[in-house]
Amino acid sequence: MAEHLLDTETINRAEALGLHARFIVEGYMAGEHKSPFHGFSIEFTQHREYVPGDDIRHLDWKVLGRTDRYYLKQYEQETNYVAHILLDGSESMQYGSGKLSKFDYGRQMAACLAYLILHQRDAVSVGIFDQRLQVHVPRTGNLGQIHAIMNTLAAFKPTQPTGIGPVLHQLAGQVKRRGIIIIISDLFDDEDEIIRGIQHLRFGGSEVIVMHVMDPFELEFPFDGLVEFDGLEAIPRVMTRPREIRNSYLKEMNGFRDRIRLACERQKCHYLLVNTAQPLHEVLSGYLAFRLRTQ
Amino acid sequence: MFLNPLMLFGIAAVSIPIAIHLLNKRKFKRVRWAAMRFVMEAVKRNQRQLQIEDLLLLALRCAIVALLAVALARPALQAAASAGLFGRRNVTTVIIVDNSYSMGATDGVQPRFEQAKLAATEIIDSLPAGSSAAIFLAANGYEPVIPEPTFDLNLARKTIDELKLSDRSTDLLPSLRAGIEMLESRDGGELYLITDAQQLGWRQLEQARTLLKDAGRKVSTQIIFVGSPAEENVGISDLRLASGLAPVDQPLRFEAQVTNYGLQVASNVRVTLRIGDEPPSDEALIDRIPPGESRSVSLFARLRRDAPSAHHSITATLASADALQADNRRTLAVRALTSVSVLLVDGDVTADPRNSETFFLRHALQPVPPAEQQQYFIQVRTIQPVELESTRLDPYDAVILANVADVTDRTIENFAAYLRRGGRGIILFPGPQTLAWSFNDRMFKANAMLPAELGEPVGDATQDQTFVTFATDALTHPIARLWTDPASGSIASAHFYRYFPLIPDQRNRAQLPNDAGAAAIVLRFNDAQKTPAVMERDWGFGKVVLFASTADTGWNDLPVRPGLFVPLLHRTLGSIIQRQDEHLNVAVGQPFAQRVDVDLLRREARIRPAGGGEHDVVSRTIELIDGQAILRFENTGTAGAYEVTLSDDRPPMLFAAQRDPVESNLQPLTEDQIRQLAESARIVRWGDGQEFGQRLTTARTGFELWMPLALVVLLLAAAETFVAQWFSRSR
Structure with missing residues (x-):
């Protein structure tokens, strides 16, 4: 992981991502004076090991003096919510008809949201999952941690199949306080499992926001000619003439989206269909504006 | 079956759509895809239909190519050997x-x-x-x-x-x-x-x-x-010289037979007769001819003595506007006789000429008042049998032997030479003095000069109760044909009390001398066996006619029936004299052959075909055939009179080609x-x-199918476009 982080390209991409995220959020915040995420109070809760990039202000010098180890003091933020950003890092997220894959889009979104939340002095934790939680940046309220988050996001390579349900269940067990759980995923998994996971989270009192990231091609299925679909996540290949099955496909796809959306509505979750063709700042500002209006 | 079967190889082009189909299956985009569930679901729902449609479309395209190939091969319904x-x-x-x-x-x-x-x-x-x-x-x-x-x-x-x-x-x-x-x-x-x-x-x-x-x-x-x-056709089916002989300056009777070949009655049929290009000499009107029947009319003409040639063309013409004009004329070639000389050999000369054997013959041959006999065209000389051997026969057209007992070998040699020269004939009337065995041996068995053997005489000449007559049926011989017309009187009027039964020659051709022709029965008696009464035979280029009974009233009363005897005698004489002219009338298509003087050998004869002008004249070389100088001409396809010029110093002669009347029957x-x-x-x-x-x-x-096939191809192509469009719609 470390060597990945040292990889100049990764760093550059992370920088770019960061700048991009910053631009998006600042652009948004320039017009807004009220953070959409409330709560500001710091209470020490635990130590954690220093990782490069951490603000050395929070180094526990006492611990350093006693044990010669770098530990940071961590504080529990006295906010109303802790935002858990769960980014789907399964293989299916690798698909992208344009320059950006869903995962690229998703991690930009995650980075932006993380920056935004941290900028609001709210706490955020970022996790990337496939069948299980693969990478997790623990809860932090320090804006300085944004680099660590971005590096983590940049370094991740989706390779495994999806298993959203178990991850949600696992998370529901871990989240002690009510918070906001933002799921960024294409949700290509067993619908019932996903819905049950969301139910579980809701049961714990968390607010769940589902950012359903879809590529425009997945939404419109605009292929022509003879196409062999090579399934990500080890699904066998299928050869067909997509134009001729387009309606069937769209019916299936829309049915799936509708079921998820209805389930979310039933659970009083926000469901947002994110088309990767849309500029990210539009999507985010649109949603945040909607959220402000409905609070 | 196919006019252009090479094109059938084009059926192999069926592989093209199949190949395209298979190649298309290989030519695809590969897409790494995340939303596989939905694709698989959609495919699962439609795959079967898609496959069927695929195959259907492929079959349609193959059919178009195959049908196009078949159409180009030009199939025909009938097996075309060509x-x-x-x-x-x-x-x-x-x-x-x-x-x-x-x-x-x-x-x-x-x-x-x-x-x-x-x-x-x-x-x-x-x-x-x-x-x-x-x-x-x-x-x-x-x-x-x-x-x-x-x-x-x-x-x-x-x-x-x-x-x-x-x-x-x-x-x-x-x-x-x-x-x-x-x-x-x-x-x-x-x-x-x-x-x-x-x-x-x-x-x-x-x-x-x-x-x-x-x-x-x-x-x-x-x-x-x-x-x-x-439907309608009336034609002249026959034209004959009915008079038997054709002397100049005498009224000659011609008989024209008109036949109605149509299905309706022909009425008021006018027939005219003319000689050469002269105006019609006679005409007759037939008021009615039922369908399928024939009517004969007699027409008269007189051959002029001062005509440039002895040969005349006699044409009968029908004034009828029917469908077939060709049979409305018929031409006959006739050689006019200026004189006929007959030598009578009287086997029973008596003081009273009226009792002589040849008395009736003389009068029958010259049926005119004594004052005119010198001018009559038939001249008669009577001799006794003893003179026969020393008499030169050549000047005579016919020699009649009446009741002659016997002839010498020398005479028989003279007869043979005489007959071989042609156009001559011998008429034999047997009688009580005739030595039948001698004639049988020397003129029948030895050289077949007589057409029949003389049998033992039958009948009794001393009574007049038992007799036979000529049979009235089977009158087919040219001499006897006259009496088929009831207007000519009955041939059965003469009574025969005694006669030699004529036993026809049973020998076949190989057993006969070359000179002897086939023996023919002219008339029969109406006795039980229908014994021949008159027979004739061609011998050399002449003719021999044998009667069964006498020429006087010794054994029969024929001579005292001038209505029968005179024409019979004249026709017999005519048949002898016309023997040299019978080839003057040939059937259309039959070659004309004329014996000519030997001094004309290798000369060119000029022949002007019927209806032809001076520019149609053709030449033929007179050739030596069987020792005779013969002019032969084959192209007698046209009916009518042909003019033959043998040499510039001789008057032209004529022959006529006559149509076969059966062709008139349409x-x-x-x-x-x-x-x-x-x-x-x-x-x-x-x-x-x-x-x-x-x-x-x-x-x-055969009926070509490429057009309907091409149409089907077009329809299929249109269907293919539509179906392909329909099949590629989104589902």
Whole structure:
């Protein structure tokens, strides 16, 4: 992981991502004076090991003096919510008809949201999952941690199949306080499992926001000619003439989206269909504006 | 089956859509795809239908290609023997055009023969390139105008254009046989027979059918019937000199027979007779001829002594506007006699000339008052048997032996030489003095000069109760034919009390001397055995006539019946004298042969054909045949008088070609007969609707299917576009 982080390209991409995220959020915040995420109070809760990039202000010098180890003091933020950003890092997220894959889009979104939340002095934790939680940046309220988050996001390579349900269940067990759980995923998994996971989270009192990231091609299925679909996540290949099955496909796809959306509505979750063709700042500002209006 | 079978290889192009189909399956985009569930679901729901549609579309495209290939191969419904690997094969054809005179019949617009020529031209026009055609004319026998198939079809067209109608009758079998033999020797081809549907031409229908059927595998035959059925036709079926002899300056009776071949009664038929180009000398009106019947009329003419030639053409003409004009005239060639000399040999000379054996003969030969006898054209000299041996016979046209007991060997030699010179004859009346055994031995058994053997005399001449007469039936011999007409009186009026039964010669040709011809019965008695009463035989170039009874009233009363005796004697004399002229009238198509003086040998004779002008005159060399100087001329296809000039210092002579009257019967083949013919040949009727040339091509190739096939291909192509569009719609 470390060597990945040292990889100049990764760093550059992370920088770019960061700048991009910053631009998006600042652009948004320039017009807004009220953070959409409330709560500001710091209470020490635990130590954690220093990782490069951490603000050395929070180094526990006492611990350093006693044990010669770098530990940071961590504080529990006295906010109303802790935002858990769960980014789907399964293989299916690798698909992208344009320059950006869903995962690229998703991690930009995650980075932006993380920056935004941290900028609001709210706490955020970022996790990337496939069948299980693969990478997790623990809860932090320090804006300085944004680099660590971005590096983590940049370094991740989706390779495994999806298993959203178990991850949600696992998370529901871990989240002690009510918070906001933002799921960024294409949700290509067993619908019932996903819905049950969301139910579980809701049961714990968390607010769940589902950012359903879809590529425009997945939404419109605009292929022509003879196409062999090579399934990500080890699904066998299928050869067909997509134009001729387009309606069937769209019916299936829309049915799936509708079921998820209805389930979310039933659970009083926000469901947002994110088309990767849309500029990210539009999507985010649109949603945040909607959220402000409905609070 | 296919006119262009090479194109069938095009069916292999069916592989093209299949290959495209398979290649298309290999030509695809590969997409790494996340939303597989939905794709798989959609595919699962539609895959079967998609596959079926795929196959359907593929089948449709294959069908289009295959049908296109088949259409290009030009399939035809009928097995076309003319189909080659590279399209229509050239064909060898024989075109037989009927030029018998019934083809001159017209429907008022166009004679059948003109239609036949048009049909023949269209056949030539319809031939594929590289074809060859032979052209035969068919009548009775055939005339190969282009005997070997020529590739020069322009020559064939020109030849067809110049074809001429003949006056022959029809018998199509020989021409069919010749055409089929030619085509079979060339490995098959097409035979076209263009004829009117006249029944007469198919007298040997059964043989023709067998011939066509046997040839069917190699030779495809089409029979083209031209002309519409002609209902009415009246024609002159016969013209004869009824007088027996044709002396100059005497009224001669000619008999013209007019036959109604139509289906309705012909009325007021006018017949005229004229000599050469002179105005008509006589005419007669026949008020009524029922269908299918004949009427004879007597017409008189007088041959002029001062005519430039002794030969005259006598033409009977019918004033009738029927369909067939050719048979409305008939021409007879007659040689006028200025004098006839007869030598009578009287075997029973008595003081009273009235009791002499030749008394009645003399008067019958010169049936005029004594004052006129010197001027009469028949001159008679009577001698006794003893003088016979020393008398020069040459000046006499006939020698009559009456009741002569016997003749010497020398006389018989004289007779033989006399008969061989030709145009002469001997008439023998036996009598009580006749030594039958001597005549039988020396003139019958030895040299077959007599036509019959004399049997033992029968009957009793001393009484007049028991007698026989001439039989009135079977009067077919030219001498006896006169009495078929009741107007000539009854031949049975004479009574015969005693006679020599004539025992006809039973020897066959090989047992007879060369000079002896076949013996013929002229008249019979009406006794139980129908014994011959008069017989005749050609001997050398002359004739010998044998009577069974006497020339005087010794054994019969014939001589005292001048109404019978005079014509019988004159006709017998006529038949002898006309023996040298009988070839003057030939049937159309029969060669004319005339014995001429030996000094004309190797000279050229000029012959002007009937109806021809000076530019039509042809030459023939007089040749030596069997020791005789003979002028022979074969091209007698046209009816009428032919003028023959043997040398400039001699008056021209004439002969006439006469049509076979049976051809006048225009009765068409029955539907049943046509059906029978159609079993072994294709029957086409000229001018019933569809264009003839087109029909020929169709017959050669069968009905072509490329057009409907092309239409189907077009429809399929349109369907393919629609179906492909429909199938590729989104589901």
